[in-house]
Amino acid sequence: MIKQAVLSVIVSAASLVAMGSDDLVAIPGGSYVPFYPQKGTTTKTPVPPTLVESFLLDRDPVTNRRYLEFVFQHTEWRRSSIKRIFADSGYLQHWNNDLSILPEDLDKPVVNISWFAAEAFCEAKQERLPMTDEWEYVLEDLGRGKASRMQQVLQWYSIPNRELPQAGNSPPNGFGIRDMVGAIWEWTEDFNSFMASPDSRDSGQRNMFCGGGSLNASDPTDYASFMRYSFRSSLQGDFTGRNLGFRCAKDLK
Amino acid sequence: MKTFKALLTLGLLLTANTGYCDIGSQDKNVREKIIGQETAVLTDAPAVPPPITRKHATKVIVNLEVKEVEGRLADGVQYTFWTFGGKVPGKFIRIREGDQVEFHLNNHPDNKMPHNIDLHAVIGPGGGAAASLTAPGHSSHFSFKALNPGLYVYHCATAPVAMHVANGMYGLILVEPKEGLPKVDHEYYVMQGDFYTQGKNGEQGLQPFSMVKAIDEKPEYVVFNGAAGSLVADNALQAKKGETIRLFVGDGGPNLTSSFHVIGEIFDNVYPEGNTNTVTHNVQTTFIPAGGAAIVEFKTHVPGTYILVDHSLTRAFNKGALAQLKVSGDEEKLIYSGKITDDVYLPEGTGMRNAEQTKVAQPSAATKQERIKLGEVVYNTNCAACHQLTGLGVPQAFPPLAKSDFLNADKVRAIKTVTGGLQGNLTVNGETFNGVMPAWSLSDEEIANVLTYVYSNWGNSQQEVTPDEVRRHRVTPGKNGSE
Numbered sequence: 091m092i093k094q095a096v097l098s099v100i101v102s103a104a105s106l107v108a109m110g111s112d113d114l115v116a117i118p119g120g121s122y123v124p125f126y127p128q129k130g131t132t133t134k135t136p137v138p139p140t141l142v143e144s145f146l147l148d149r150d151p152v153t154n155r156r157y158l159e160f161v162f163q164h165t166e167w168r169r170s171s172i173k174r175i176f177a178d179s180g181y182l183q184h185w186n187n188d189l190s191i192l193p194e195d196l197d198k199p200v201v202n203i204s205w206f207a208a209e210a211f212c213e214a215k216q217e218r219l220p221m222t223d224e225w226e227y228v229l230e231d232l233g234r235g236k237a238s239r240m241q242q243v244l245q246w247y248s249i250p251n252r253e254l255p256q257a258g259n260s261p262p263n264g265f266g267i268r269d270m271v272g273a274i275w276e277w278t279e280d281f282n283s284f285m286a287s288p289d290s291r292d293s294g295q296r297n298m299f300c301g302g303g304s305l306n307a308s309d310p311t312d313y314a315s316f317m318r319y320s321f322r323s324s325l326q327g328d329f330t331g332r333n334l335g336f337r338c339a340k341d342l343k
Numbered sequence: 344m345k346t347f348k349a350l351l352t353l354g355l356l357l358t359a360n361t362g363y364c365d366i367g368s369q370d371k372n373v374r375e376k377i378i379g380q381e382t383a384v385l386t387d388a389p390a391v392p393p394p395i396t397r398k399h400a401t402k403v404i405v406n407l408e409v410k411e412v413e414g415r416l417a418d419g420v421q422y423t424f425w426t427f428g429g430k431v432p433g434k435f436i437r438i439r440e441g442d443q444v445e446f447h448l449n450n451h452p453d454n455k456m457p458h459n460i461d462l463h464a465v466i467g468p469g470g471g472a473a474a475s476l477t478a479p480g481h482s483s484h485f486s487f488k489a490l491n492p493g494l495y496v497y498h499c500a501t502a503p504v505a506m507h508v509a510n511g512m513y514g515l516i517l518v519e520p521k522e523g524l525p526k527v528d529h530e531y532y533v534m535q536g537d538f539y540t541q542g543k544n545g546e547q548g549l550q551p552f553s554m555v556k557a558i559d560e561k562p563e564y565v566v567f568n569g570a571a572g573s574l575v576a577d578n579a580l581q582a583k584k585g586e587t588i589r590l591f592v593g594d595g596g597p598n599l600t601s602s603f604h605v606i607g608e609i610f611d612n613v614y615p616e617g618n619t620n621t622v623t624h625n626v627q628t629t630f631i632p633a634g635g636a637a638i639v640e641f642k643t644h645v646p647g648t649y650i651l652v653d654h655s656l657t658r659a660f661n662k663g664a665l666a667q668l669k670v671s672g673d674e675e676k677l678i679y680s681g682k683i684t685d686d687v688y689l690p691e692g693t694g695m696r697n698a699e700q701t702k703v704a705q706p707s708a709a710t711k712q713e714r715i716k717l718g719e720v721v722y723n724t725n726c727a728a729c730h731q732l733t734g735l736g737v738p739q740a741f742p743p744l745a746k747s748d749f750l751n752a753d754k755v756r757a758i759k760t761v762t763g764g765l766q767g768n769l770t771v772n773g774e775t776f777n778g779v780m781p782a783w784s785l786s787d788e789e790i791a792n793v794l795t796y797v798y799s800n801w802g803n804s805q806q807e808v809t810p811d812e813v814r815r816h817r818v819t820p821g822k823n824g825s826e
């Protein structure tokens with residue numbers, strides 16, 4: 091009991107200097123060419139453009155601080171009480187215990203989070219996880235700065251995990267969104283519903299990969315996108331990872 | 344040596360008798376009884392796990408950990424390798440034909456990428472790839488039965504496959520034939536791979552992966568065992584004179600094939616493509632495809648340092664594909680003498696002519712008829728390969744000289760074309776060409792002769808070109824006036 095009281099003080103005091111913002115940013119709708127089509131939607135190559143409607147998206151990934159506030163209220167999502175079917179044993183493993191974390195980590199993106207937990211967090215705020223199309227559309231940023239982004243992404247993807255930076259660390263993209271790449275992987279609502287196969291060279295069906303490249307991918311030289319989609323396809327809802335966090339989205343209406 | 348070969352031949356006969364060449368003969372491996380269980384010994388290159396002495400199939404547990412690590416690619420050059428077991432190439436796995444393998448792929452939690460494994464020794468879709476896709480911090484397991492003996496490559500097959508392989512995700516698995524391999528004194532594990540860094544070869548510091556160079560198949564490094572110089576000096580492979588050596592050699596690629604050669608050795612035995620049922624003898628260079636392997640065996644006879652190379656030599660001497668085998672022991676003059684003398688070499692007659700070193704006089708044409716005759720020789724040796732003996736050229740590639748409007752319209756331009764070379768868009772008799780003709784470093788006389796020959800044949804304008812004209816209108820390569 092005493093412990094909890096002390097923690098809540100830390101939480102609220104630290105709120106004053108919070109780095110990552112919990113702002114939602116309005117994203118104007120538009121269309122983009124997804125790297126892979128969604129399962130069962132098309133077997134066409136090239137992949138046709140997908141329409142994305144206007145929506146709201148967190149400016150920054152959700153931080154440990156915001157997640158701490160959440161589990162403070164929603165006890166069933168604490169590390170010691172979460173049901174195993176909702177998160178594997180890595181859940182919040184970088185925290186000291188249910189409600190404490192190193193102060194310097196407070197404003198870093200929260201990681202070691204399962205899809206179920208991320209979903210619950212967003213729901214508690216009447217929000218949701220972004221769809222993969224929405225997430226990728228925002229990353230694509232209407233084609234702004236594509237070449238440099240691809241190289242930056244590739245560079246980050248190819249080095250093993252290091253200390254995480256504070257959330258909100260990177261310059262905003264054209265939509266005003268920060269940290270989409272360069273710090274963590276992020277959950278999406280429909281992370282597993284794209285046609286990236288677990289064996290990327292699957293050649294049996296026409297609507298799967300072919301040979302070493304891919305019949306289906308919209309740009310077979312875009313290694314960075316290959317990595318994101320294969321990362322997502324390696325996940326299940328209860329998985330957690332030291333570099334896997336999330337941000338929330340919301341319908342505009 | 345004799346016994347060594349005899350043993351092998353015996354091995355061959357044995358396998359031949361058991362009829363392995365039949366399709367589907369592995370079927371009896373499916374039914375072979377599994378007795379007991381053991382955990383596979385895995386080794387880092389160049390070490391190889393000990394031969395299997397078991398006379399029965401067993402259940403073998405393989406635990407392979409994927410780690411993304413920063414390491415040395417060349418002196419002063421670091422690279423982030425993705426590895427099966429912490430090093431490139433991945434751990435050597437040795438099992439016996441008929442074994443039941445329980446394979447655990449563990450993806451270290453500090454890794455950023457999902458990974459999987461495709462073992463070429465596995466029969467089943469994807470070679471295990473789909474069954475083993477594993478997120479960081481997770482572990483997956485699948486099981487397979489080793490039906491076909493041989494030396495096989497394994498590699499990661501997660502998208503983008505070429506990048507996972509380019510970062511070092513490959514290794515070898517030996518499915519040892521039931522009767523085993525003949526005994527040798529040393530077994531070593533060597534695997535070639537090509538690396539694509541953003542910085543040029545030798546550029547210092549941590550070098551990121553270059554997607555562009557990978558797609559263009561233009562590696563900055565081609566190395567054995569994951570780094571330039573990984574098997575030289577103190578780390579060279581070792582043997583004593585008179586010992587037998589077996590190399591398990593793989594090529595991880597992702598792109599280049601290897602012309603594997605040991606300078607100063609002849610392979611007594613090669614099991615091409617890692618196929619343990621076929622042995623060829625007395626091989627100089629063996630071809631190892633990307634995603635393939637070979638077993639080579641030889642006996643050392645003469646002490647010294649032997650260089651292992653990819654005999655595509657700029658890879659060896661400019662990109663790193665070079666390793667050493669040091670053979671110790673007493674000299675063996677009978678087999679290899681070393682240098683005995685070093686004398687001045689004077690080819691017959693050279694002593695006399697040294698003083699008045701005149702240029703060898705070329706035959707010079709006195710008449711147009713002679714010019715045409717001499718020109719024909721120049722044409723047939725230098726030009727016919729492209730423009731054909733008929734002068735008709737090859738549609739879309741090499742323009743015709745026969746009735747060529749380009750040629751006949753302008754003699755000076757023709758001289759410039761041949762002396763200076765020609766490239767870019769060109770229209771001849773209404774057809775467009777976009778090729779390259781190199782500049783010809785032929786003498787004035789030769790060019791005069793060949794052009795006169797061309798002009799005098801195939802319905803052309805019958806003009807004569809003289810050496811003097813060629814001298815006056817000759818251009819330096821790349822500067823012909825035809826643009």
Ligand SMILES: [Cu+2]
Binds near residue numbers: 425459499500501507
């Ligand atoms: Cu991999």
